[in-house]
Amino acid sequence: MSFKKQLNWRYATKRMNGQKVDETKFQNILDAIQLAPSSMGLQPFSVLVIKDPETRKKMAPVCYNQPQITEADAILVFAAWNNITKESVNTYISNIADARNAPLESLEGFKQNILGLVGGKTQEELVTWSAKQAYIALGFGLFAAAIEEVDTTPMEGFNPEGLDEVLQLDKKGLKSLALLAVGHRDAENDYLNGAVKVRRSADDFFIHI
Amino acid sequence: MSFKKQLNWRYATKRMNGQKVDETKFQNILDAIQLAPSSMGLQPFSVLVIKDPETRKKMAPVCYNQPQITEADAILVFAAWNNITKESVNTYISNIADARNAPLESLEGFKQNILGLVGGKTQEELVTWSAKQAYIALGFGLFAAAIEEVDTTPMEGFNPEGLDEVLQLDKKGLKSLALLAVGHRDAENDYLNGAVKVRRSADDFFIHI
Numbered sequence: 001m002s003f004k005k006q007l008n009w010r011y012a013t014k015r016m017n018g019q020k021v022d023e024t025k026f027q028n029i030l031d032a033i034q035l036a037p038s039s040m041g042l043q044p045f046s047v048l049v050i051k052d053p054e055t056r057k058k059m060a061p062v063c064y065n066q067p068q069i070t071e072a073d074a075i076l077v078f079a080a081w082n083n084i085t086k087e088s089v090n091t092y093i094s095n096i097a098d099a100r101n102a103p104l105e106s107l108e109g110f111k112q113n114i115l116g117l118v119g120g121k122t123q124e125e126l127v128t129w130s131a132k133q134a135y136i137a138l139g140f141g142l143f144a145a146a147i148e149e150v151d152t153t154p155m156e157g158f159n160p161e162g163l164d165e166v167l168q169l170d171k172k173g174l175k176s177l178a179l180l181a182v183g184h185r186d187a188e189n190d191y192l193n194g195a196v197k198v199r200r201s202a203d204d205f206f207i208h209i
Numbered sequence: 210m211s212f213k214k215q216l217n218w219r220y221a222t223k224r225m226n227g228q229k230v231d232e233t234k235f236q237n238i239l240d241a242i243q244l245a246p247s248s249m250g251l252q253p254f255s256v257l258v259i260k261d262p263e264t265r266k267k268m269a270p271v272c273y274n275q276p277q278i279t280e281a282d283a284i285l286v287f288a289a290w291n292n293i294t295k296e297s298v299n300t301y302i303s304n305i306a307d308a309r310n311a312p313l314e315s316l317e318g319f320k321q322n323i324l325g326l327v328g329g330k331t332q333e334e335l336v337t338w339s340a341k342q343a344y345i346a347l348g349f350g351l352f353a354a355a356i357e358e359v360d361t362t363p364m365e366g367f368n369p370e371g372l373d374e375v376l377q378l379d380k381k382g383l384k385s386l387a388l389l390a391v392g393h394r395d396a397e398n399d400y401l402n403g404a405v406k407v408r409r410s411a412d413d414f415f416i417h418i
Contacts, residue, residue, distance in 0.1 A: 003356055004237060007244040007349075028213060030415065034408055035216040036348060039365050043409050048416045055418050092407075099405045128337050132344045132387075136363070139245060139348020140216075147212055154345070156248050172416070178341075198301075198308045199243055200252050206239060207257045207381070209264050 003147060008197060010146035013153045015190040016071035016183035025148040026074070029182065032144035033076075036137035040114050042092055044084055044130040046174055047137070048077035048167065055167075062162030063179070068153045072183035077167065078138055079174035080130035084118045131177045141180050155179040212356060217406060219355035222362045224399040225280035225392035234357040235283070238391065241353035242285075245346035249323050251301055253293055253339040255383055256346070257286035257376065264376075271371030272388070277362050281392035286376065287347055288383035289339035293327045340386045350389050364388040 093111045145152045163176045354361045372385045
């Protein structure tokens, strides 16, 4: 299967037509996001899946009223953990022990590695680190959607504090990072539909050693 | 094609066997990385493709002698631009004008948007922003490799200043962010080969609204 054809098919869709996304395809996109790797495997972020029209209406103003917010079938909000607690690391280590049927003691060294890495960072550095992990997952969502011929728009153009407020993310221990609108293009009204894709040339972008 | 099967097949390969990666597959992985979207489309990072054995030997100590550095067929180094200059924005705008056969004047508003976004950030914030864009591309590389049944290891465990020094990235206006080892697993000697994949449960990871 030619994923390159699909990656050329995708583009940052500016207008969507409100059409529902097939449920299996949508689930496959979520599964890809969940399967994305992260540093140490910790997955220090969550993904809000927002289909509720009322919530999206409330989100629109803090997203500068970009039409995809309401025209997409769903908005995914990638949100970093505000804090990486010892408890969340313990939970992760227990999950590994359960999944792999391994004694907890055998994971003690790995646990200390994580705690050492986390303990050596300021809260701001931790959010940046978590954000980078979340962006790998954002990439997985974009790639999976392209294969499924589902349109997406990755969006950083919103007021993060405003969105955190609307979605009450602080109470969930989260901080919004990026959005992914998921839906279907409004081919007629989207000026970017069919536009030639612009990327830096391979000679400029890659440095071969 | 079941990309989920492939995403379950992949894992952070700890030992590789030195085998070459098929050239077409390798090129497809690079193409996916180049096709990854970025904020505003700017692609403010570069990717070093390191196959040279001598260079990799020099990299090993600053990468804590992790075996993949020399056992992989190639090490990709994702590196952020140190600086986003007006010149690089101008080059990007010219590329769009050329690719889409559009007059430069029609892109003036877009150009001012980019310059406004960039101008409002400190150098450190710009590197963080560029890093996030690079991690989307890292995700694309991981996903594409999984489809091609090529093994990869995303790596943050290295001394970035040391690596910048070895690769003389400062002279290139770059700063190392993350590595992607690309090769084939040493199935016999890799303790992680065949281990159950551990991910947060969908109930915990996704918040449906």
